Amino acid sequence: MPIEKTLAEKYCAIRKFSIDICMPLEKEDYVVQPIEDVSPPKWHLGHLTWFFEQFILSTYKKNYIVFNSEYAFFFNSYYESLGARSVRTDRGNITRPTTDDIYKYREYVDKEILVLLSEMENHDDEFIEIFELGLNHEQQHQELLITDIKYILGNNPIFPAYHKTEKTEASYLNKLSFLDIEEGIYLIGHDNSSFSFDNEKANHKVFQPAFKIANRTISNEEYLIFIKDGGYQNFKYWLSEGWEWVKSSKISSPLYWHEINGEWFYYTLLGLRKIKLNEPVSHVSFFEADAFARWNKCRLPTEFEWEIACKKYSPILSDNSNFAESKKFYPEFNNENKYGFLGDVWEWTNSAYLPYPNYYQAEGAIGEYNGKFMINQMVLRGGSCATPKSHIRTTYRNFFPTNKQWQFSGIRLAKNM
Amino acid sequence: MPIEKTLAEKYCAIRKFSIDICMPLEKEDYVVQPIEDVSPPKWHLGHLTWFFEQFILSTYKKNYIVFNSEYAFFFNSYYESLGARSVRTDRGNITRPTTDDIYKYREYVDKEILVLLSEMENHDDEFIEIFELGLNHEQQHQELLITDIKYILGNNPIFPAYHKTEKTEASYLNKLSFLDIEEGIYLIGHDNSSFSFDNEKANHKVFQPAFKIANRTISNEEYLIFIKDGGYQNFKYWLSEGWEWVKSSKISSPLYWHEINGEWFYYTLLGLRKIKLNEPVSHVSFFEADAFARWNKCRLPTEFEWEIACKKYSPILSDNSNFAESKKFYPEFNNENKYGFLGDVWEWTNSAYLPYPNYYQAEGAIGEYNGKFMINQMVLRGGSCATPKSHIRTTYRNFFPTNKQWQFSGIRLAKNM
């Protein structure tokens, strides 16, 4: 099968999934930005299209005519090399271009991309690299689309449902226990045999002392014990900055949790529900994950520990793993997916997001993709129910600031041997 | 003609005009709140409907079933007596109920109101008072709809036009001169012969020294001279708090003005245009109006001076006056509308918004309508091109904080004799 065909097929499938995610939305849902982290869905759709227009069509297609020269101003996110950009906090106040305009923009660019792919005789490595980056970029934003839509609807006092798919009831909860890993020299990072982001490189050796890591992530039931034990009221479980955050932001539970007449509910994409106890706890910040671990006399794993354990116990993606493609968009425990390192919830690690030895940052706008965020963020591993399955790897490094809750982020414990 | 008919007719006409104003909007435009002062158009439409549901239907209609009991939470603006309300700064993040839902809500309430009016045998004074308050309230928000829509579109970097109606070219500019008013005891406020707001009452005597007042408001051409003379750079023309505002908010022109390559443009509802010189300057704050007056060795009139002059020189609404009904939505000078006290632009006065002698604040929610805002705001008089003509009076008192620019607000000078 010629490679052009594969790229085109991949392109169509991935681009279509972004639209699929938005299908249940009303026009109004596409527009708003209730907090700075959350971007309007129509902005995501425009930005993803602009990425292909900017980095593929404008570079590789002769005489390409941009759909609308003003769109670059709206849809550039943070590529300082590429000129003026819309201030991030103002994205939710920009009503034009409308959602319909942006759908037309997508159609135009999609058609041009397919023409380009069909016209090219062969693709050099540079083209493939940037094209695959575009596809992976689209998949990253698919996850953000899901979590941002959840925030937009979950922030509404009447808690509208996103979809009606009922939850399967029989999720299974293993007893929490710890897996042992021996001391040794391990290889960390991506081996460059296929696509990976620059932040996963270079593949390098680390000396790792022996440690123990939990056989699954923490459940809602376990987290409720922490809450009922006064976890949010006792400074001794918290990092100093975390304690300030709890007090100043009046945090007393994961995001989307509401205590109503003494019972705990949470907003899910199905609407407001009573909390299911045998489900992975989700939407906790690093501060909460860390406090829970201290309360439990454990700690979070480092990202190296996590990667070593994952490669040992879940080296390949299980057929039963729960990613975005299943369109459930909620995490679960699954007997068939033992250990659950991949999928369901991102797992906070106690590693700062910093470059690996021999990390190399590309020149120009592409080099801005990851490297410039390597400060004051913590690494998450493993992907979630909102991550496309074809996007995740055991070496994949996600990262967020320590007070963010709006991702599907959970807790796996570790401890010293 | 029976009074029921009149009320129903008035109701239909006024309610329809709110919809007319929104017709040129895209769905997306209904949703956003780019600054706290500006409310989403769909919120205005819901709030106005809620007002009739809350104060008329729930009180006067037997067995009335509210359209949706959750709407009160969204659409109450500031009536503390009536329970929890949506935080004002969050209005622009609430996507449901959708615009379509709110149009259905309007239809439902309109139908119920007309049934109620037709069923009532006669209306007591209290009913008429509150019903007329609802109509006047709707008209007030029609003005806000126009100014808020202007802000929503004018805040967009591509400056979309709201409508296409071309401006008439021949607006006329009188030479600026001053009218004399003699010392004396004058009667200020509304005589209660027809509807007025509580803040226009009671009609009372004031002793007024002689003064001079300008024969028209200031033009864009005159205001440009102030700008070019360094008006925004020289503290001596500004109140201390105004000077802080100019520096901290980096103000250097009226709202919507943009200097592009040495030429001045402004956003109008027709799009971005070169500034027309022989037009009333508009979208200036009190601070700017006051600074312009000082620079010109004049002062702003008090609201009493303004009312005395208006009653003497423009006691009745001219057929040529420019109000919202003309759907121009821009101010102009008009030879046929000499002095122009009424319409085109609101005129800032140097009077604080405070109660008149013997002001009486009603009990309950209705009493919250005006009285509780009587602090730290300045009075504007005369109505603008966005004010419904049937809503304005010579005694009408509008009020805004001193740093607000998003209304059609202009400048009329005064000086001592």
Add this chain to the structure above:
Amino acid sequence: MPIEKTLAEKYCAIRKFSIDICMPLEKEDYVVQPIEDVSPPKWHLGHLTWFFEQFILSTYKKNYIVFNSEYAFFFNSYYESLGARSVRTDRGNITRPTTDDIYKYREYVDKEILVLLSEMENHDDEFIEIFELGLNHEQQHQELLITDIKYILGNNPIFPAYHKTEKTEASYLNKLSFLDIEEGIYLIGHDNSSFSFDNEKANHKVFQPAFKIANRTISNEEYLIFIKDGGYQNFKYWLSEGWEWVKSSKISSPLYWHEINGEWFYYTLLGLRKIKLNEPVSHVSFFEADAFARWNKCRLPTEFEWEIACKKYSPILSDNSNFAESKKFYPEFNNENKYGFLGDVWEWTNSAYLPYPNYYQAEGAIGEYNGKFMINQMVLRGGSCATPKSHIRTTYRNFFPTNKQWQFSGIRLAKNM
């Protein structure tokens, strides 16, 4: 007696009183600025001296050598005409010049002023005007010194006493009743027969409807009833902006009041004490004064009403009035000082601080003294226990923003006839 002698005598007496006020302070107390409104005592002392150096010595004394050319930068308060000034919020972080340096500066300038006065053969009107302004300016800051010292010490969790003078016990509390004033044309403002500030001019006629005004200010006992009746918890007594202030600043009593185990205490310059019930309530903001009046089904008087009543009932300063010279620095009721319009506490009026008809603002820096603050402040009348007696007049207009509590500010009620 030649006028020079009088000026020198006045100068010495007034300048000395500023020092007297500071005598009980520790060096540390001179330095800090716990809130923006409160200036460090050493700054006051430097600023007052700079005023005489800048406006008298530099203008009138030949070959005058400034004490230290860098001091202008520190001690200019807000005279934009006179160049760069220290940012107000940074005053409390500037440790040099030290207090000792500033005392030397005062001595230097005092000596030079007295030499100048003795050398001048006669003083023209302009000199006398500016010199008297300097003296009145010093007296204004003496009041601020007292209230700022109270804040600096009262903000300390161990509540150090400023002085030991024990309170006299026998303050007397009249029954609250209302005085009647007839409708008529009254003359308001200063008649220019002696020194007054520009904001008291010009003397002008107003038409005043009949009204009632209380025979004394509100007592702590009466204010406690308001507190216990839930006054701070019920929005209906409050202006909208006042209610926001109460909630966001968590206000539940006058400044310096502390509820300890169910009993009310307040910080006074004698230390923390149980509240004395038969004393005028003090340290309330305009918002609190206004809310108390509404709760009581009354209103605050306008400044015209206050001046008319004061001129009728307390036209001259009583020997028993309680001003700064008595060095009590706390308000009281006094049988000998019937009605108590003057002294003890400033009385909030419901008048915005705006220019009188025919107000004239001087050119240059002196013109910046009052006029540029004429916005978004409310007028207080009558002086307090911290105001020098020789500084106050029946026409004197003080002014503060509506949320300020750190002055000795109290409440006198009024109502319609």
Add this chain to the structure above:
Amino acid sequence: MPIEKTLAEKYCAIRKFSIDICMPLEKEDYVVQPIEDVSPPKWHLGHLTWFFEQFILSTYKKNYIVFNSEYAFFFNSYYESLGARSVRTDRGNITRPTTDDIYKYREYVDKEILVLLSEMENHDDEFIEIFELGLNHEQQHQELLITDIKYILGNNPIFPAYHKTEKTEASYLNKLSFLDIEEGIYLIGHDNSSFSFDNEKANHKVFQPAFKIANRTISNEEYLIFIKDGGYQNFKYWLSEGWEWVKSSKISSPLYWHEINGEWFYYTLLGLRKIKLNEPVSHVSFFEADAFARWNKCRLPTEFEWEIACKKYSPILSDNSNFAESKKFYPEFNNENKYGFLGDVWEWTNSAYLPYPNYYQAEGAIGEYNGKFMINQMVLRGGSCATPKSHIRTTYRNFFPTNKQWQFSGIRLAKNM
């Protein structure tokens, strides 16, 4: 020599040095807190004394009577276990206890400590550990005293000098070159043979790829080239968060640098001086250090790289090293102190401040000393001209947020092999 004697001698010497540092101050300098990071010198003196009173005297001395029971409230810094503490931002507004009071407090506690030491027959390990922690704590604050005093005086527009000691002129500048370190397994952290902080433990193995590290830190001359090359204006050298900081805080040079008429000056404890080119650049934030390294196509070393290189090239403290004991309080290059890993300036590393493997956090208040700050800070190594020599070690880990400049912090480059 009996250990009691040694402890007492150490105690006296270290406690005296804190006073020595404060000797040049005026009373006013002891009081203020110009930014949140900077504490008033009198607070430092009180806090250090409180630490010995709280953790030694109250625990080990029978019938100990605290000097003043209210002082705990003022002088607890962040030990949440020990009750209410003064809000950090309010430290600079608290004038009492006075500096004299605090000196008396120090004398009282010093006397009691010496009595305690003389009375104890022998000291168990726990006592020695906490006592040594107290001494090391005092030394940490000595460094803060120096840097905070520098900020207090350097923030004053007249730039008062702290002391008069003239700088020696002949500091020497090696040519910048790189030292090679081989790949291997290295031991990192403190071996527990003497006092160290918990954050240096446990001693553990790491695998380190080969790297190069600079033979000295960057000079002012080299840093000026970065400035002149537009380093502060080009986003491409900066981390995203660093670039936001540069723009929002308007940063264009290290702290204390001022460009006056085209020439660069800096505030030193000797006053404002022309910048000496052959001196280590100091007072740069992590963001600046990182940007300088990128501009130079290098990177910052990790803390492991730094420790490996230091142990290889400067394993022991040179007699010529420049620490607080020399009372110079400015960094220099010194021919006799080759490589200069220890002293002069702290060196930013690209390592986040996180626990070492097998890190153990003590129970109770002492456990709050370090561990709870292990988030969103970067590690600095090597000590500075303000660090007591007896306080530093090759394994010592200092840490600050990425935007802090007020420490003596400089730049050492590294690169891949």
